Amino acid sequence: MITLKTFRNRNLIRLDSSHDAVYTEEHTFYTLKIILSGTATCRFGKRKVQFYPDSCLMLSPGSKSETSINSDQGVESVTISFSGAFLEAFVKRFSIPPEHIGGGGFSESLYPVSSDMRITILHLKKQLERGTGNEELLNEYLHHSLFNYYTVFRREVLLRMEKLRFSKATTRAEVMKRLNDAREYISSNYNRNVSLQDAADIACLSVNHFMRTFKDAYGFSPHQYLIQLRLKRARYLLRNTRYALNEIVSMVGFECPSSFIRLFRNNFMVTPLKYRAAKTGVLI
Amino acid sequence: MPLSLKQTAQPQAPVQPEPANFYEQTLGIHARVFQGAASDPGYLGKDVEADVVLLTNDCLEACFELRSKGISFSQSPSYIEAGLSAVFADPLGRKCMLLEKRDYTEEEEFIGFA
Numbered sequence: 024m025i026t027l028k029t030f031r032n033r034n035l036i037r038l039d040s041s042h043d044a045v046y047t048e049e050h051t052f053y054t055l056k057i058i059l060s061g062t063a064t065c066r067f068g069k070r071k072v073q074f075y076p077d078s079c080l081m082l083s084p085g086s087k088s089e090t091s092i093n094s095d096q097g098v099e100s101v102t103i104s105f106s107g108a109f110l111e112a113f114v115k116r117f118s119i120p121p122e123h124i125g126g127g128g129f130s131e132s133l134y135p136v137s138s139d140m141r142i143t144i145l146h147l148k149k150q151l152e153r154g155t156g157n158e159e160l161l162n163e164y165l166h167h168s169l170f171n172y173y174t175v176f177r178r179e180v181l182l183r184m185e186k187l188r189f190s191k192a193t194t195r196a197e198v199m200k201r202l203n204d205a206r207e208y209i210s211s212n213y214n215r216n217v218s219l220q221d222a223a224d225i226a227c228l229s230v231n232h233f234m235r236t237f238k239d240a241y242g243f244s245p246h247q248y249l250i251q252l253r254l255k256r257a258r259y260l261l262r263n264t265r266y267a268l269n270e271i272v273s274m275v276g277f278e279c280p281s282s283f284i285r286l287f288r289n290n291f292m293v294t295p296l297k298y299r300a301a302k303t304g305v306l307i
Numbered sequence: 308m309p310l311s312l313k314q315t316a317q318p319q320a321p322v323q324p325e326p327a328n329f330y331e332q333t334l335g336i337h338a339r340v341f342q343g344a345a346s347d348p349g350y351l352g353k354d355v356e357a358d359v360v361l362l363t364n365d366c367l368e369a370c371f372e373l374r375s376k377g378i379s380f381s382q383s384p385s386y387i388e389a390g391l392s393a394v395f396a397d398p399l400g401r402k403c404m405l406l407e408k409r410d411y412t413e414e415e416e417f418i419g420f421a
Contacts, residue, residue, distance in 0.1 A: 139391075139409070146367065160367070160371045163371060
């Protein structure tokens with residue numbers, strides 16, 4: 024099911040709910056995509072990313088994207104396009120430096136979703152489902168979605184960039200962009216065998232240089248990052264789906280259930296099944 | 308727009324006629340509920356400081372509706388530790404905070420990961 028809403032100020036919202044679909048879109052403006060449940064594959068430019076409810080995707084004006092959904096769980100997604108004038112007013116209001124927008128600012132990538140962003144978008148969805156036609160109110164939600172995204176972008180890119188040990192700001196920005204590409208690659212392929220060499224190749228950095236700068240920016244080595252991501256996604260699946268533990272173990276890319284259980288327990292101080300029982304009340 | 312009153316600085320003090328009208332007619336909260344309101348907003352979050360705290364499930368929506376009734380906000384919806392809040396004054400000049408409490412306990416899970 025698709026709900027489309029075009030605003031007088033040319034902002035656009037699209038709600039999708041589906042089990043099986045492929046759709047392509049051309050984006051005239053900066054576009055934010057978020058998945059509320061399930062998982063989807065998204066192609067844009069030459070990239071292909073696996074999209075989960077823990078991440079959002081920002082696409083640049085002029086880009087095309089293809090979203091593929093094939094899931095026994097229903098997949099709900101929200102797409103918001105911010106018109107040029109709307110974005111300009113936003114940037115002015117918060118005195119955001121122009122280099123944070125054009126040159127890699129709102130650049131195409133996957134970023135983590137914050138609780139505030141998720142809540143704003145859920146409220147917006149509720150208003151649309153209720154048939155609220157007041158654009159002034161709906162634009163308030165769009166303004167806050169953009170603000171929530173910018174908060175995440177600041178935290179995930181601008182502040183991490185400051186942690187890189189290069190004296191020139193342009194070098195920091197370039198290395199951060201490459202690290203972000205590698206992080207996105209790890210995140211999209213997290214359940215396969217991701218090699219350090221492949222990730223370093225994506226970043227166009229030597230393995231040693233990549234490992235050191237990645238740790239400076241993210242506080243984890245690439246390997247630790249991958250393990251943490253697998254554990255967090257396994258935890259999400261334990262809480263939100265009914266897949267058996269062994270299935271989840273292989274879905275998130277661990278080979279052996281016993282090492283998964285040990286890592287899970289060491290990280291979250293609880294075994295996976297006890298965690299599921301506590302969160303869902305289901306004993307399996 | 309259901310609002311619920313959570314706190315007033317003087318829970319026992321009778322509400323004056325004019326603010327009573329304001330609370331009942333503009334905000335839709337019966338003055339009686341003032342009697343039972345808690346007097347310490349601290350439990351809502353350490354950054355919640357106001358004479359009157361009104362809880363809402365959707366701060367943007369509540370703020371929008373109150374604005375359409377002529378209330379002007381001294382602070383537009385902004386993010387604080389407790390959630391999303393906006394501030395206006397009642398006819399007696401008391402600081403009223405509209406608060407949408409948010410749970411950020413899962414936030415940590417997502418920081419740095421996507």
